[in-house]
Amino acid sequence: MNSIPISFVSEPVVISRDQHVPNLFWAINACARSNDERAKELIYRKLYGYINAVISRYVKDIHDTEELVNETFIKAFKAIHTFSYADMEESKVEKFFYGWIGRIAANLSIDHLRSKKRLRIKDDSVSEEELRKVYVAPADNLEVQDILKLLSQLPDVQRIIFNLYEVEGFSHQEIAQQLKIPESTSRTYLTRAKQRLRLLYSQLMEINKRNN
Amino acid sequence: MKPDKNKDITKHIAEVLKGHSLPYEEGAWERFKDFETTKKRKIVLWPYFTGAAAAVVLLAVSLFLFTGENKNESQQVVKQDVTKDIVDTPDNGLTDSSEPINSESLVSTTTQSNLVATLNKRQTESAVISNSLSGSNSLDIEQRDLNRTDLSSPSLYQSDTSGYKEAQSIASTEPSTSNSVTPVPKEIYTSPHIGSEPLSPHVVNIADNKKWDFSVELSPNIKDKDVNFGGGVAIAYNLSDKISIGSGVSYMQLDAQRAPNGIDIPAEFSTLDGSKNKSLNTISTSLTGLDIPINLKMNVGNAMYVNAGVSVFSVLNESRYNNFEERIAVTALASPAFSPSDSRKEKSGVEAQSLHSQEVNSSTPYEGKNFTGFFNFSVGYKLPFLPKMNLAIEPYFKIPIGSLSDQDMDLNNGGFKIKASF
Known part of the structure; x- marks a missing residue:
């Protein structure tokens, strides 16, 4: 890593020949080494939307979401020196960093729901009727907002398990342990x-059809 | 994203969500800075506020109760003075300064004074006696003569059964300047003039009973194989001889660990060389915090007591670690002392060894949280140590309750307290 740029984000970045464009890789390094405020700001601005989206998948309340986003960044900045990426390509580091901070966000969201006593899990089995898979093909006009609305209508436990398994990619064994x-x-x-x-x-499609 | 018509809607939803990101909201970074500052301040200051509030409450309660006791004492002194007047009045009218003082009245006065003095603390003896004698201007007996009498002598309580008149007659036969103790008839305490209530035992009990117990405790805490030291101060109010209620503040350190799960930060982020031989063995956490209990204590016999209660536990700091185990191949050195059984090992020349390492884990779910706390159970045994201090050993067990029991670590713990009470 060469010299650290003097300014970025809020001020125009002047790039000389011996300077790199400030990117996430630089910011992770600078933050881990010296807890650099500008590096923190770059990370925050760059990952804010991603973290917000991760937490929104678990937590419905927007005030809780905002607080959890900030909690996530506080914990991430505190532990960023433990994020190891030696011998890793620069392009992969960013991807891994997204995964690392995303897991912090998911953990905090689950802890939050647990502390609010929202996780009541009954140990019962699924019926034969439920096991019968009926595929429903997606429509062309399905927006992200529609999907988030559908997701928010799921009970908390179902939503968490769907997110952990289908979106985050955990196995049932890992979810069971968590x-x-x-x-x-x-x-x-x-x-x-x-x-x-x-x-x-x-049901949503039915309503849309009727409205059209 | 254009949906794949051959896919189920749930798969499509998952794919959309994977790539979903919300836009940056203007002012979010500034709000984050405020949040960070507030949180830091909150974390740093709240234990002091809690401690200060607890101290103020305890002080207020103590003052209120102590003031109440003092008022009772002063009321008793007044009552005894009145009693003295009633006793004095029938015969010689000692309060009348115009009358000459004879030996009989002097002894009588001295006896009354002794009674009053016995019923009060030693520090107030002189004042009470002076007050009792203040009505007699011609009374030339010296204060030290009165003080010299053995106020705590058992003879005061072991006098004969004769009446007040008889006591006067006994007194009149003795020289007025005598420094010896004049026996006080029992009837003085139970005189019909006063009423039938015996004064001394009740009053003395109040003076001697200790309503408050202060203690300092050292509490080694044992969890799995780790031993941590904590300690604090405690105060207890004795509701009766058997039962007391107590509180306090103690600093506590607690270690726990568990097996890893998939949600923990994956090994590839923490592994430097990406070796597959390195595995995450356990996640351990070390919590430090303040424990504020409310306990009910019951004395069982003279030296034993049992304690039960709840406590609020506030985590000041959490350090969480990933503990790794790495299997590495080490080439065995040739040794002349190889036994035949080692010949196979010698041939291969490679041994597997375990290396253990530890890394800080970024997740600290306990830190900065106010948890409901613990159920506390303990049994104590008092050892007499110093005249004004008791030493007690108290094995205890704490079971997490409320949101503390919902967390991923098993925080059941126990140990024994060493308690010095004053």
């Missing part, structure tokens, strides 16, 4: 979450 539930319960709730999403989606 939520302290049996693996079979995780599977049950995922099946229910998917069935409910299909149902909600079909």
